[in-house]
Amino acid sequence: MTNRTQLASMGLFDAKVPRYTSYPTAPHFAPTFPAGSFTNWVKAVPEGGKISLYIHVPFCRRLCWFCACRTQGTTKDAPVIAYVDVLKAELAMLAAILPAGVQLSRLHWGGGTPTLLSPALMTELAQAISDVAPFADDYEFSVEIDPNEIDEARCDALAAAGMNRASIGVQDFDEQIQQSIGRLQSYEITRDAAEMIRARGVHSLNADILFGLPHQSNARITESVQKLLALAPDRVALYGYAHVPWMAKRQQLIPEDALPSPEQRLDLFETARRLFVWDGYQEIGIDHFATPEDSLSKAQHSGAMRRNFQGYTDDPAEVLIGLGASSISRFPQGYTQNAPATSAYTKAIGEGRFATHKGHALSADDKLRARLIEMLMCDFEIRNHEVLSNFDISKPALQALLTEANAAFEGRLSLTPLGLGIPPDMRPLTRLIARHFDAYDLSKAGHSSAI
Numbered sequence: 001m002t003n004r005t006q007l008a009s010m011g012l013f014d015a016k017v018p019r020y021t022s023y024p025t026a027p028h029f030a031p032t033f034p035a036g037s038f039t040n041w042v043k044a045v046p047e048g049g050k051i052s053l054y055i056h057v058p059f060c061r062r063l064c065w066f067c068a069c070r071t072q073g074t075t076k077d078a079p080v081i082a083y084v085d086v087l088k089a090e091l092a093m094l095a096a097i098l099p100a101g102v103q104l105s106r107l108h109w110g111g112g113t114p115t116l117l118s119p120a121l122m123t124e125l126a127q128a129i130s131d132v133a134p135f136a137d138d139y140e141f142s143v144e145i146d147p148n149e150i151d152e153a154r155c156d157a158l159a160a161a162g163m164n165r166a167s168i169g170v171q172d173f174d175e176q177i178q179q180s181i182g183r184l185q186s187y188e189i190t191r192d193a194a195e196m197i198r199a200r201g202v203h204s205l206n207a208d209i210l211f212g213l214p215h216q217s218n219a220r221i222t223e224s225v226q227k228l229l230a231l232a233p234d235r236v237a238l239y240g241y242a243h244v245p246w247m248a249k250r251q252q253l254i255p256e257d258a259l260p261s262p263e264q265r266l267d268l269f270e271t272a273r274r275l276f277v278w279d280g281y282q283e284i285g286i287d288h289f290a291t292p293e294d295s296l297s298k299a300q301h302s303g304a305m306r307r308n309f310q311g312y313t314d315d316p317a318e319v320l321i322g323l324g325a326s327s328i329s330r331f332p333q334g335y336t337q338n339a340p341a342t343s344a345y346t347k348a349i350g351e352g353r354f355a356t357h358k359g360h361a362l363s364a365d366d367k368l369r370a371r372l373i374e375m376l377m378c379d380f381e382i383r384n385h386e387v388l389s390n391f392d393i394s395k396p397a398l399q400a401l402l403t404e405a406n407a408a409f410e411g412r413l414s415l416t417p418l419g420l421g422i423p424p425d426m427r428p429l430t431r432l433i434a435r436h437f438d439a440y441d442l443s444k445a446g447h448s449s450a451i
């Protein structure tokens with residue numbers, strides 16, 4: 001039996017699995033969650049500690065068909081200006097309860113399209129954030145930049161506000177593919193955006209590309225990756241396109257008959273993966289690549305890499321507070337999520353209360369499973385000594401869990417007295433193996449293909 005046939009027999013080509021950017025995953029957050037948890041957990045941040053902030057801007061000038069992000073199209077500035085006012089009010093409410101001396105470890109502006117803010121609005125928002133907490137010495141401030149929606153003035157405003165990382169969405173450079181996903185963006189526009197960002201001294205550039213798009217072939221993804229390599233990004237996220245038109249209505253415009261099969265998706269991923277590795281990039285977790293000098297590569301080597309809602313991170317802060325409609329916050333005690341609709345979010349903040357809509361308080365079992373899953377997703381291994389020293393589980397109970405997982409994958413994992421490892425030829429199954437440690441009902445959510 002070939003490795004591919006074995007991967008198929010273990011469900012790689014038909015399973016639907018979470019991407020495990022949290023555990024439990026967001027569909028398991030509940031509205032019955034105890035009121036006041038967000039406030040109590042913010043107040044529990046240690047004085048002088050570090051937190052990270054995520055700011056969600058749910059507006060775009062155009063709505064790309066492939067995108068399942070929570071965002072709305074607008075050609076006008078008025079809703080964006082009004083939304084920034086609400087964000088500022090939410091920031092002021094946060095400042096009122098945040099313990100003294102807290103500093104910012106990471107700040108991320110995502111969306112949507114944060115770069116559709118005018119330079120003046122960007123400066124206002126940045127000022128309101130620094131009124132909540134100043135940057136720590138080793139801070140990182142990253143912004144998702146749409147190359148179609150950036151210019152010199154906005155780049156200047158972001159650089160003046162302290163941006164030192166940027167992420168640009170590429171998806172694929174092929175024109176037919178771009179047309180079929182409703183996102184036209186020439187190579188020249190992307191290159192100019194990258195140059196504009198770097199000219200401001202921002203030396204860390206991430207690029208997102210997708211595999212599994214309609215009309216994508218090995219030849220086409222090879223060409224797109226080579227063009228991307230010419231821009232020398234420091235990090236690359238190679239995500240699988242998740243076709244979920246029952247959840248993301250815009251995807252009904254995508255020509256389904258031109259989508260690659262699950263087997264072809266594996267080929268596309270492998271083709272791109274090899275190109276990045278040949279070019280000297282380190283493989284980071286299941287779907288990222290980084291130059292050896294990049295801090296994510298260093299975090300992976302030292303075992304300090306973590307997984308959060310933005311994918312992989314080297315952020316040491318335990319608390320990530322999400323502001324804006326639909327944003328998720330993570331605390332050592334659990335998760336909270338703001339109301340997804342901008343109207344409900346705006347109403348709550350206007351009434352002077354936080355917009356928490358759902359959440360989940362972590363049990364001891366959740367914390368254990370969250371860490372087991374995170375170790376697999378980040379390091380492809382579970383290290384027994386780390387688990388036993390940080391969680392209330394006996395050695396025989398942990399060994400029994402790992403033995404059961406190995407048996408579920410036909411004994412093809414690496415099981416030793418030191419822990420459980422995923423050998424390189426089994427790594428396409430990582431999310432499926434992680435799912436084995438998930439105690440929740442997975443039928444609840446419309447997860448995406450395992451590959």
Ligand code: SF4
Binds near residue numbers: 064
């Ligand atoms: S890909 Fe970006 S610009 Fe396009 S709809 Fe999604 S968030 Fe908006």
